[in-house]
Amino acid sequence: VTDGATVLPARQHTIRTQNLGLVLRQIAATPGRSRAQLAQTTGLTRTTISALVDDLIDRGLVAELTPGRGARGRPASPLVLNRSGPAGLGIEINVDYLAAGVVDLTGAIRAHRTVVSDNRALSPRLGLQRATRLATALIAEVGLPIAGVTVALPGLVDADGTLRRAPNLPGWQGVRCAAQLQESLGLPLTVDNEANLAALAQLWHDDGLTDFVLVSGEIGVGAGLVMDGRLFRGVRGMAGEFGHVLIHPDGPPCGCGANGCLEQFAGQEALLRRTGLLDVATLVSRAAAGDGRTQGALTEAGRALGVALADLINTLDIPTVVLGGLYARLGEWLVPAIRAELDRRVISADWAAPTVLISALGADAAVRGAAGVAVAKILDDAVGVGQ
């Protein structure tokens, strides 16, 4: 950069990009405003706004609805994010199921499908083929242009999208999931830990919930930490391996190589083992019917969760817990035991008791979060963020 002539266009490009982002965010935050209203709130001229809006419409990001009546009786066309525009696909590969979901630009989930799949018994090659088929079928069904994909995985994920460590899917460790799915789907793709993505879905779903730990129960137990409205990933992006907090030094061996981990007391398989039941649906119905053995097992699991959460709250001071996944379905029987341990073990509990909430999102939280991340990336890319 040596003279004004070369600097100016670059700066103009930056300003245009910034204004494009500004208008897009305005439309996302307050859908239904007209061009005139946008000019008023942004301070940009009507001509500039119109050029920017036309650009966003051309890119398929924004739609202009049928005009109603404006403030002074002139027709005013409400601008909204385009429900038919580019959408995000979320894929979840978990231990005993595969899932996929599509979220449109407005954040609405437009299609969702889960299939039982014992991925421990499958080679990663076959598992990824199944995931690809599931995703492809969903894309065909929903009929939206898919612009990006995020994949939720039950373990630690490397920066390059390799599933680095997954105690419950040991055969998948070292598999380059991102690269292989990107090739089979032919779409831009990122991967992340499933509890992280479920926590993001929770953050986006609940206004005002900005600091919490989402504890997600499946075969594995994961945590997504959200602080100050942002996902907390730790120094190397590996935070949230909550399932391996020690509950009892003489506890049962765990797939991670250690023993006495939370998963062995509160994971899905531990619950089924302790109740002698074969599936989660029966577990839920037995608990609801007041079966003593089932409720006793859930109380034990709740105590283990409470101990691990007390450690986390004492160490991190993140005093709101959201139960997700399987734990949301079992909340009624888990919460009393969790609360009792928190009361007993959290140092600040006497004057600032932790809050325990049950997620209103279903089992599709991780897929929603994954598709939502893909949508956020579409919007960011469209206005040049991070380019």
Add this chain to the structure above:
Amino acid sequence: VTDGATVLPARQHTIRTQNLGLVLRQIAATPGRSRAQLAQTTGLTRTTISALVDDLIDRGLVAELTPGRGARGRPASPLVLNRSGPAGLGIEINVDYLAAGVVDLTGAIRAHRTVVSDNRALSPRLGLQRATRLATALIAEVGLPIAGVTVALPGLVDADGTLRRAPNLPGWQGVRCAAQLQESLGLPLTVDNEANLAALAQLWHDDGLTDFVLVSGEIGVGAGLVMDGRLFRGVRGMAGEFGHVLIHPDGPPCGCGANGCLEQFAGQEALLRRTGLLDVATLVSRAAAGDGRTQGALTEAGRALGVALADLINTLDIPTVVLGGLYARLGEWLVPAIRAELDRRVISADWAAPTVLISALGADAAVRGAAGVAVAKILDDAVGVGQ
């Protein structure tokens, strides 16, 4: 703000304040530069620099040393932070001792004193009187003008400086330590948790160490979490209550009201109880002499610390541990057991093993951190930060 005439002076004041801060930070970061060199690196005019430097000298913050020879043979007076300028006082009230230290503007500790004091047996009134006497004697001895005080306390501290919860100093709970010491010393004063302050001292001491957990062993066990070069305080400022992580559900009762806490396995009193010894000096000398019972007790304590740290690293992904306080003196015998548990329990250990370091700071880390916080506040206040 309605017209240019009222805005301008405020903006000029802001610019002057910013420039004052800029010059002060430059002198702090690279002591020994001359006015001419500062003009060069900051882009400010020589006249502006001289006015700012004169202001900083008038305030006692900066000193101009005897001129050496400048680059072109002209005399150049090196500018440094004033070692005789306003200094910060740190006070530590711990379970079984009191300490005080003075740090000058350059960050050097200029005086330090620790006295044994069983504060559990003292009324807070008497304890605070002793702390005041200790501080007053130290201030007289060091002969520097004290501009601010920070007090390190072994427990959770409220925003208003009350010791809210201290399982090892139950008689002090609810005591308004900040208000009482501020009155008796007649100096601006803040309070904070001792492990937090020790972690700050560690951060300032070790260049390049930006992400770590400092585990500080005394009668209590605390943690200070530093991430991305900043102290992590949690949602309500209560992070770091690491001494109450569960180690064994059937473990001994703890002063916090729960049982099986880390402190009951690795705190100073647990170590003395298990070895049958009466003081830490004997513990260290017995371990150094190869006494089996002592080394066995330290291995057990190391295992407990390793388990609690593995939980923390799995949850938070903060893979560098620094052992401080008593643990720094006992590091030789603790580290092998800590490492063994980390290897066994940390999910990412196979390809990214955690690091265990021993703090080079002595038992005065918390006092250094406290006095350092007071110094940082002096420098911030001088240039109007946060006003």
